[in-house]
Amino acid sequence: MPGSRAPPRTASHLVNPIVVVGASAAGTSAVEELVSLGHQGHIVLLGAEPHRPYSRPALSKRFLSGEVLAVSLAELPAGVEFRPGTTASAVDVGRRTVTVRDTEGRVESLDYAGLVVATGCHPRRILQPAFGALTVRTIDDATALGEALRPGIHVIVVGAGFLGLELATAAVRHGATVIVIDREPPLRRVLGPEISALISRRLAAAGAAFILEPAGISTDQDPTAGLRLPSGRCLHADVLIEAVGDHPATTWLRGCGIPFAYRRKCPVRCLGTHL
Structure with a gap:
């Protein structure tokens, strides 16, 4: 009309x-x-x-x-x-x-x-691809990590945020020897010093060691020589995991x-x- x-x-x-x-x-x-x-x-x-x-x-x-x-x-x-x-x-x-x-x-x-x-998001990476570090973003990532975890192996987790701590816990439950590395105590910036200290104690009680590296980890390294820390230590692992945040x-x-x-x-x- x-x-x-x-x-x-x-x-x-x-x-x-x-x-x-x-x-x-x-x-x-x-x-x-x-x-x-x-x-x-x-x-x-x-x-x-x-x-x-x-x-x-x-x-x-x-x-x-x-x-x-x-x-x-x-x-x-x-x-x-x-x-x-x-x-x-x-x-x-x-x-x-x-x-x-x-x-x-x-x-x-x-x-x-x-x-x-x-x-x-995509996982943020700080280590060279030659390190072969694993991360968990997809179901295929989680499957690959689950297949790699087994009793007696040495695992290094770079990053003590929520994801890094969850992956460290999973590795401990699989019987691995675990070291977690971060520039700050676990989740201190998010949850405060008291809860961070509690998490650190729980982490140690579960059998995982924590290394504090305030300077962070250098990206310019020789993967064949192991993971070199600013404090001078050089670590070797059967499985290396990155959990250092993400980007859009x-x-x-x-x-x-x-x-x-x-x-x-x-x-x-x-x-x-x-x-």
Whole structure:
């Protein structure tokens, strides 16, 4: 009719899909929230790994200890298109497209009506690759570490944060001799000196040694000579583990026009663009 208005354009009327990049807890939670809010359109969930969505926090706890063999999250809502083994390499905000690549090298450009960036973080590394240090970020990482841990071996954990302490505990439970190294006492900056001292006592009681290296560990080392500490000690290990923090997995967004403020701050439109 003349003068009549078209109905408002809501999420349920979108022609192109909402693309969620990242299939960990944040990405799957975004999918579940969209569905719970009544979105009936197409949703595409991209996961860089070849696995179904799973819980990362459980990897360094019950999974690595062998208490559970699977850490999958709940099934995705019906109708969600899940693409495992697919990574995003670029996004064009103006054209509303995201470029993706699968494990076989096929490249595709996906049109989107809404884009959710939930790619999480990559582990930070300070040691040269030649050291062969392990870390735990993915289920494959945890599986590889679990296979490497066995009674009687010597394990060095670089980093006494939450993850480092959990991995050290897992190694002790596997019967390994464990040394934890950090520039500060365990979790002192986060939990304070009293709790840090308690954690240190518990760590020692469990059979793990702690070495305080305020100067940190030099990245310029000869891996064949062992792990050289600023204090002059040189350590050797059967298994070397790095747990020294992480950095945002957002390099694929550089130059796309989405504003970022690092140091763990990000505007809302970075997390969900044009939803």
